[in-house]
Amino acid sequence: QVQLVESGGGLVQPGGSLRLSCAASGRRVSIWTMGWYRQAPGKQRESVASITSGGTTNYPDSVKGRFTISRDNAKNTVYLQMNSLKPEDTAVYYCNTASRPPWAWGQGTQVTVSS
Numbered sequence: 528q529v530q531l532v533e534s535g536g537g538l539v540q541p542g543g544s545l546r547l548s549c550a551a552s553g554r555r556v557s558i559w560t561m562g563w564y565r566q567a568p569g570k571q572r573e574s575v576a577s578i579t580s581g582g583t584t585n586y587p588d589s590v591k592g593r594f595t596i597s598r599d600n601a602k603n604t605v606y607l608q609m610n611s612l613k614p615e616d617t618a619v620y621y622c623n624t625a626s627r628p629p630w631a632w633g634q635g636t637q638v639t640v641s642s
Contacts, residue, residue, distance in 0.1 A: 529553045529630040531622055536636030539612055547607040547636055549622030557600035562625035563607045565618035565638075576607060577625040590616075612640045 535547040547563070562577040576596035577585045584596050595608040605622050619635040 529556060529624075531630065531633035533620060533622055533633050533636040536620060536638045538639045538641065540642050541613060541640055543612050543640070544608070544610045545612065545638060547609065547620055547622075547638075549605040549607075549633075551603045551605070555600070555603055556605075556624065557598075557603070559624045560626035561596075561598060561605045562623060563594075563596060563605070564621045564623065565616075566621070566635075567618040570618075572621070574625065575620075578605065579626075609638070612638075614640045616640050 530552045532550045533547060535545060537545060539545055558580050560577055560579045563575050564572050565575050566572040575587065575590050576594050578596045578598055586594060593611045598605045617638060617640050619637050621632055621635045623629040623632060
């Protein structure tokens, strides 16, 4: 089983930036496509970024050009750089695999975009 710990969230003003980290433990995740997801109050969890083992990335239109996913396989960690944040980006952010049934979800990290 893989344990996932997300960090880096916080309160930021519109237009600001945050960098989220997802540290995996229990097994190496380098062979798996990894993704970042978010869930806003009253809404379903949605994917905001994914990265394959080879480094190919994918984003929905809602974050394309603003979010960048990356991974450091040596550290077994996945990152999400978020720029030009908008109030609608407010949510709890999670990471998990995107290429097989998900592992147990971590606690997530809260991102709040507000002036």
